Amino acid sequence: VSAPLAQLLAAGPPDAAALDAFIAEHDIPLVDRDGVTFLYRGAADAVLLRMFVSGLPAAQPLARVAGSDLWLLRLGMPAGSRFEYKFEVERAGASEWLIDPLNPISAADPFGVNSVCQGFGYLPPEWTLPDGGARTGSFDELSIDSRHLGPRQLRLYLPARFRRTRRYPLLVLHDGEDYLRYAQLKTVLDNLIHRLEIPPLVVALTDSPDRLSEYVGVDAHADFLVGELLPAVAARAPLDPDPAARGAMGASLGGVAALHAAWRHPGAFGRLLLQSGSFAFTDLGDNRRGPVFEPVVRFMNAFRARPGRPAERIYLSCGIYESLIYENRSLVPLLTGQRLQVRFEEARDGHNWQNWRDRLRAGLTFLFPGPLWMVYE
């Protein structure tokens, strides 16, 4: 266990008051250079750490300190790491999943809230935090009656000081509402534009009512993006027509949708930002990721056989604690072999929105470098 806890336990099982005092004085879980010690207090038959880190068991038991209601688990954890977790507490034959009651740091996603374990040295990047000095962009609404997908509502992010007399780069972003809600997208855009690290750009935030069907490499969705969404946005906002000023982006299956659209319509997008893409493929054997992935595998196998030039510049990122790290790594030599400009970044993180948030600066500034060196306001 961590040094302060070892000191507490050295004299035998601590009483409740001593434990209360210890917990009040320390950030829990206890993080040091080499790892993390999880603590849980309470009556239980068993307590399990539930996390989704590839290569580690999905459930790891905490050990009870004899003579107390304190449960412990020590894990090695490299500096700068971050992952999300819950506790599973078993009592009287029933089990309950809950966020760590002693850890105030949590992260939300569409499925709920998880506790966050921030390894030694990890800090949320300061550019993800609201900056009172940054000029803020605004939102516009756009309706598209799609021939391919039916009626769709989009939000358009318009940068601060938006002018109709100027032409803007465009980024089409899948799961837009989730990016706003869970990855602080608007704050990040406002900050990076204000700091001149990316140019003022328009972002089309798309969402799907059924992403498991639409984001899996489906032609209708790609045709909607290129044949309907792009013209509709161009009719609403002044856009730079150069493909280098047009990007598509997504995380997980959203990354598949972005890559598929760019592959099916070469030249439509000059830039791709793909985060933890669900790029499942098969070489020997069959798909083992379940039926949802059947169309993904078909697309990815076709893509891997004939990648073409989906975009001139591509940024990929993936957490090394995700099972998708293999598929993402495998994509890199394929893309660089096409003589594309490729940047691949691995993070000590999992398949989650804060991982994707933390990579936005590197991805966006690689794809859309701002006028940092030339503009001094």
Place this chain on the structure above:
Amino acid sequence: MTDHALLGPQYRVPNLRECLASLGVNGPLVAVTAGWQEREGEIEELRAHVGMPVSDLGLYTRAEHVYAADPPFAAASRERQQRLQVLQDLYRLRLAALLGAVAELAAEPGASPALRRARLAALGDVRRLDRQHLAATEREHSGFARHWQPGRRPSIAPHLAALGTAVEGAAAVLIAGGHVAVLLNRLRLFGCGSLLRGRPLIAWSAGAMAVSDRVVLFHDRPPQGAAHAEVLEAGLGLVPGVVALPHAHQRLALDDPGRVRDFARRFAPARCLALEHGSLVRWHRGRLVAARDLRRLTRSGRLAQVQA
């Protein structure tokens, strides 16, 4: 009166009004906001802040009109810009190698005379390259001016006359920031080096860079690419002997004595001025008469307060 003042950035915490008061200027004023490009002329906030009449010289828009009315000149200008871009790219390649040597020698342990001499020589190589680049860009500009004689072209001459009248009737000229290359391009196009010489002048951000005698682009922590400060080209030279560094605390690693030292030594004898919010420095007939909230990078690696 030949008062010149440089200010820190004016966004959010402006001190332009205070500067005008110290100069005894009651207006009217003319402004150059060409660095704002398509937002040129949106000076309502500026007017409200200074509380006196301000008219924008409209250099960005005038240039657009010139290029539209004079296609051969527009084409030649574009070609010159392309040649300047090539020069900049080639300079940047050579600069990266030389600054790499400076960094490697700085990291070498020890303080032997040979190592000290090698460090000085490496920095000298960078200074020499900077001078060569400055000379090359100047040759490009002077060759262009000699061949095309912009001031005599019918597409430009009427603008020069109008600008001369506007500047003549102004108590001071304000030059705002923005895109420094665009700003400098427009200032050059309309002969502002001559037009503004001897006029009371207040400049900030990119404006401060453009009126100095050497425009240095800089950022120590860019999200992509190398953090190598580079010379763009000569400025108008209206405020000589300084390198203007707006937002220095955001852009430069001022807490790194090695970087501060190398920056100051590279551009010496010019004084490298960290122009932050609230900074003000003023010269009267070339003599420094006021400085507030202003620090300069020194060759010892420290930041020193500038005092009049």
